[in-house]
Amino acid sequence: MVPSEIWAIFSDEDGESVIPSEIWAIFSDEGGETGVPSEIWAIFSDEDGESVIPSEIWAIFSDEGGETGVLSEIWAIFSDGHAGRVAGHGGTSGEIEKILLHLWDMTIFTPEMKMADLIEANYHLLAVLSRLGIEGGFGERNVREICEKNHLDPDTFILICSVYSNKDYVPSEDILRDGHIDDILRYLHQSHDYYTNNALVLIASSIESLIKPCTEAQRKVIWKFFSDYKAELDKHFEYEEGEVIPYVQNLLLGKRTPGFSIDRFEENHSNIEEKISDLKSLILKSMPSVCDDRLRVQLLNYIYALENDLDRHTNIEDNILVPMVRLIENPGSRPKHPLTNTVEDDERDELSDREKEILVSVAQGLLNKEIADKHNISINTVITHRKNITRKTGIKTVAGLTVYAILNNLVDINSIK
Numbered sequence: 018m019v020p021s022e023i024w025a026i027f028s029d030e031d032g033e034s035v036i037p038s039e040i041w042a043i044f045s046d047e048g049g050e051t052g053v054p055s056e057i058w059a060i061f062s063d064e065d066g067e068s069v070i071p072s073e074i075w076a077i078f079s080d081e082g083g084e085t086g087v088l089s090e091i092w093a094i095f096s097d098g099h100a101g102r103v104a105g106h107g108g109t110s111g112e113i114e115k116i117l118l119h120l121w122d123m124t125i126f127t128p129e130m131k132m133a134d135l136i137e138a139n140y141h142l143l144a145v146l147s148r149l150g151i152e153g154g155f156g157e158r159n160v161r162e163i164c165e166k167n168h169l170d171p172d173t174f175i176l177i178c179s180v181y182s183n184k185d186y187v188p189s190e191d192i193l194r195d196g197h198i199d200d201i202l203r204y205l206h207q208s209h210d211y212y213t214n215n216a217l218v219l220i221a222s223s224i225e226s227l228i229k230p231c232t233e234a235q236r237k238v239i240w241k242f243f244s245d246y247k248a249e250l251d252k253h254f255e256y257e258e259g260e261v262i263p264y265v266q267n268l269l270l271g272k273r274t275p276g277f278s279i280d281r282f283e284e285n286h287s288n289i290e291e292k293i294s295d296l297k298s299l300i301l302k303s304m305p306s307v308c309d310d311r312l313r314v315q316l317l318n319y320i321y322a323l324e325n326d327l328d329r330h331t332n333i334e335d336n337i338l339v340p341m342v343r344l345i346e347n348p349g350s351r352p353k354h355p356l357t358n359t360v361e362d363d364e365r366d367e368l369s370d371r372e373k374e375i376l377v378s379v380a381q382g383l384l385n386k387e388i389a390d391k392h393n394i395s396i397n398t399v400i401t402h403r404k405n406i407t408r409k410t411g412i413k414t415v416a417g418l419t420v421y422a423i424l425n426n427l428v429d430i431n432s433i434k
C-alpha cells in the first residue's frame with residue numbers, strides 16, 4: 018500500500034492509484050519515455066554514475082529505525098523497472114518533503130551528516146554557524162553532535178540551513194512545529210548584530226577609501242546615499258529587536274502584547290535587500306574613473322555578499338519566524354503538509370474562489386500585470402492574493418503552484434504554457 022500522503026500527491030481526481038499523465042510527463046524525459054529522467058536518476062546515483070543510492074540519500078529515505086530501505090512505493094514510482102534495491106518504508110510527511118526538495122533541485126541537509134560536508138555543500142553556511150556560536154574544528158563530528166554541544170536543537174539548525182540555502186523552500190507546518198523558536202530568535206538577533214557591527218562597518222570604511230580621490234561634491238552625494246540606506250537598515254533592525262523579538266519572547270511566556278500580532282509584522286515587513294541594489298548599481302556603473310578599481314571590486318564583493326545574506330535573512334523571517342509564531346498564537350490550528358493540504362480540512366486555509374482564479378492565471382504563466390488586467394484588479398491586489406495563496410498552500414514558486422493547480426484539478430495541463 019502506498020501511504021495516503023504519497024497517493025494524495027500522485028493520484029488523479031477519482032482517487033485512482035495511478036500517476037496522472039500530466040505528472041508523469043513532468044518526470045519523463047524529452048522523448049516522452051516514461052522512464053526515470055536523467056536528472057532524477059542523477060539524484061539517486063553515486064559519483065561514478067552507478068545507479069545506486071548514495072548513503073546520504075539512502076539515509077533520507079530510510080525509516081526511523083534506521084533501516085536502510087527506500088520507501089518501496091516511491092522507488093516504484095521513480096524506478097520504472099530499473100529498481101534493484103527495494104526495501105521497507107517509513108512514511109512521514111517529513112520524508113516526503115525531502116523527496117520533493119530533491120525533485121525541485123534543492124539541497125538537503127540532515128542532522129546525521131558531517132558538519133564539514135554541510136559546509137562543503139554550501140560554504141555560505143559558515144556565516145550561519147558563526148552567528149549561532151559554532152566554532153570551527155569540526156573533525157569528523159556530525160551536525161547533531163556539534164549542535165548538542167552548542168545547546169542548539171539539531172532539527173532547527175537544519176531548518177535554518179535549508180531555508181538559508183534554498184530560496185524557494187517553504188517548510189511545512191509539521192517541520193515548523195518541531196522547531197525551537199528560541200534558536201531562531203538567537204540566529205536573527207546575532208544576524209542583526211553582524212549586519213550592524215560588521216558588514217555595514219566594513220562597507221562604510223570601504224566606501225570612504227574608494228571615494229577619497231573624488232571631488233567634494235561627489236564624495237558628499239555618495240556618502241549621503243550610503244548613510245540614508247544605512248539609517249533605513251538600522252531602523253529595520255531596531256524595530257525587529259525592540260518590538261518583534263520581545264513580542265515573541267513574551268508570547269512564549271504566555272503574555273500577549275496588545276495591538277500586536279505577527280501578521281501585523283508580516284504586512285509591514287519590507288524587503289531590505291531590494292534597496293541595496295541601487296547602491297550596488299551606483300558603485301558598479303557610475304563611479305568616477307579616478308577611483309581605484311581594486312577598491313571598487315572589493316567594495317562590490319562586500320555589497321553582493323550583504324545583499325545575498327539579507328535576502329536569506331528575510332526568507333528566514335518570512336518562512337520560519339512568521340509561520341512559527343503564527344502557530345504559537347493559534348495553538349489549535351492543525352498541522353498539514355503543503356501538498357496534501359486539502360481545502361475541506363481547514364476552512365481557515367481554504368482558497369477562495371478568487372484565489373483559485375488567480376492561481377490558475379499564475380499557473381498559466383501570466384505576469385502580475387497581465388493577471389491584474391485579466392481580472393480587472395490592481396497589481397497590489399494580485400500581490401496580496403498571491404501572498405495568501407502561498408501562505409495557504411505553503412508553495413512559493415510558480416513551478417510548484419502549477420503542479421498544485423494540476424493536482425487539484427484547477428487547471429488543464431494543456432492550458433499551461
Ligand SMILES: [Fe+2]
Pocket residue numbers: 205209254257330334
Ligand atoms: Fe531581521
Ligand SMILES: [Fe+2]
Pocket residue numbers: 253257286331334
Ligand atoms: Fe527583517
